[in-house]
Amino acid sequence: MNATIYRSVDGILETFNSLTGHQQSGITHPVMQSAALTPVLTHPKVSNISKTGMGIIKTVKVHLRHQDKNGVESRSSSGNRQVSSDRLTKRSVDLMELGLAKPRNCHRIVVLGAPKVGKTNILQRFLGKEFEEHYEPTIEDFHRKLFYIGGEAYQIDLLDASSERDFPAKRRLSILTGDTFLLVFSLDDRESFNKVCELLNEIKDAKAKLLKCNLHRVPPVVICGNKADLKAQRVVRQSEVVEGIGEDVTFFETSAKDGTGMEAAFSALATLGRLPDEMIPSRHEMISLFTYQSMCIGRSGRRGSRGLCAPCAAVDPLACRPSFTSDLRLVLKSSTKNNKPERCQIQ
The missing domain is CATH 3.40.50.300 (P-loop containing nucleotide triphosphate hydrolases)
Known part of the structure; x- marks a missing residue:
């Protein structure tokens, strides 16, 4: 995942934390953030703030989908360039049509x-x-x-x-x-x-x-x-x-x-x-x-x-x-x- 995406997601989650008063130090990966937030989202007392939080999480998902559709190139944690999944065919692969095989x-x-x-x-x-x-x-x-x-x-x-x-x-x-x-x-x-x-x-x-x-x-x-x-x-x-x-x-x-x-x-x-x-x-x-x-x-x-x-x-x-x-x-x-x-x- 692109480092830019990490930063944008982290910013949204910080906003969510400030609204809920739930602090998570040292956790920056979105999957870990999501796991850490689960107890708040599944608490039996559903407040207006938690509903707001759910809306923010939905916004995060839409944001990620939008960047994926736009073919954002990703980099691993080591900084190596990876191929975006948007560049890969999502249908039957014909190597000759793609110019990849003689x-x-x-x-x-x-x-x-x-x-x-x-x-x-x-x-x-x-x-x-x-x-x-x-x-x-x-x-x-x-x-x-x-x-x-x-x-x-x-x-x-x-x-x-x-x-x-x-x-x-x-x-x-x-x-x-x-x-x-x-x-x-x-x-x-x-x-x-x-x-x-x-x-x-x-x-x-x-x-x-x-x-x-x-x-x-x-x-x-x-x-x-x-x-x-x-x-x-x-x-x-x-x-x-x-x-x-x-x-x-x-x-x-x-x-x-x-x-x-x-x-x-x-x-x-x-x-x-x-x-x-x-x-x-x-x-x-x-x-x-x-x-x-x-x-x-x-x-x-x-x-x-x-x-x-x-x-x-x-x-x-x-x-x-x-x-x-x-x-x-x-x-x-x-x-x-x-x-x-x-x-x-x-x-």
């Missing part, structure tokens, strides 16, 4: 698979959260994790497009906007594996038409056979997986519950996306979004800042899925990148 450092991972195979818990692992035993159908289908690695900001969007299984055009659009793909099936559910094989072919077909390249080109896909901890219930063997998806597709047996294979799968996603390996959850520190924004704003525009801090990351709790119009524009832009475009076929 386009190549903004990446989207599209997650697909049948219901109840563990996609949400795998995503929770990536976001640095704990495994949830109780199953609930996915509601939040979009997540954003922000990294600061080697002096550069990165933005990773995670889109769970599984809820779009009944809307082929929407799912195809989600596939077209993906940079890398995470396909998940359960080792105790053969039908979920068959679904992954279908999705893999759908991704190959959609990307081939968008990029106008060979249909057999392997897209950047990582496939997870989840629930490896349920060995007794396993029905899909590794030989069947290799036969179904081919030897050139990256495959891991994983368990979101006990962490088996998770590090290797996340490392493969980073490699395929040409992203730093420090994006693996065990290789960076989780910090709050407020701290992350403060750090990025403080370092933006500085040169030679590479390596100034250890790899860290924050989850954006306000992240929301971009509109389908935005996604369509993104697809049309990438289709015109290298040659004259044809009409983008979503259907």
Whole structure:
């Protein structure tokens, strides 16, 4: 809090003390003042003076809010400059829009698979959260994790497009906007594996038409056979997986519950996306979004800042899925990148 604010609050509280006759020596911090005044304000005999005091306290609160809205820069007790909260975004953070990340450092991972195979818990692992035993159908289908690695900001969007299984055009659009793909099936559910094989072919077909390249080109896909901890219930063997998806597709047996294979799968996603390996959850520190924004704003525009801090990351709790119009524009832009475009076929 600004020293100016301290002085103005102290002055108001001195006035309050003179009115009530309540003296507090040596207490200047507003929180301590408030605590010390509590007995007077809660005394059963409410006088006109105490009502006046309540009015003064309200004035203090309004005064503080007014200064905060005006973006008053604060200084710590040591005199170091801190970032005002008014300069920090109070909505979903888009690093590219804010000019804090290069386009190549903004990446989207599209997650697909049948219901109840563990996609949400795998995503929770990536976001640095704990495994949830109780199953609930996915509601939040979009997540954003922000990294600061080697002096550069990165933005990773995670889109769970599984809820779009009944809307082929929407799912195809989600596939077209993906940079890398995470396909998940359960080792105790053969039908979920068959679904992954279908999705893999759908991704190959959609990307081939968008990029106008060979249909057999392997897209950047990582496939997870989840629930490896349920060995007794396993029905899909590794030989069947290799036969179904081919030897050139990256495959891991994983368990979101006990962490088996998770590090290797996340490392493969980073490699395929040409992203730093420090994006693996065990290789960076989780910090709050407020701290992350403060750090990025403080370092933006500085040169030679590479390596100034250890790899860290924050989850954006306000992240929301971009509109389908935005996604369509993104697809049309990438289709015109290298040659004259044809009409983008979503259907």
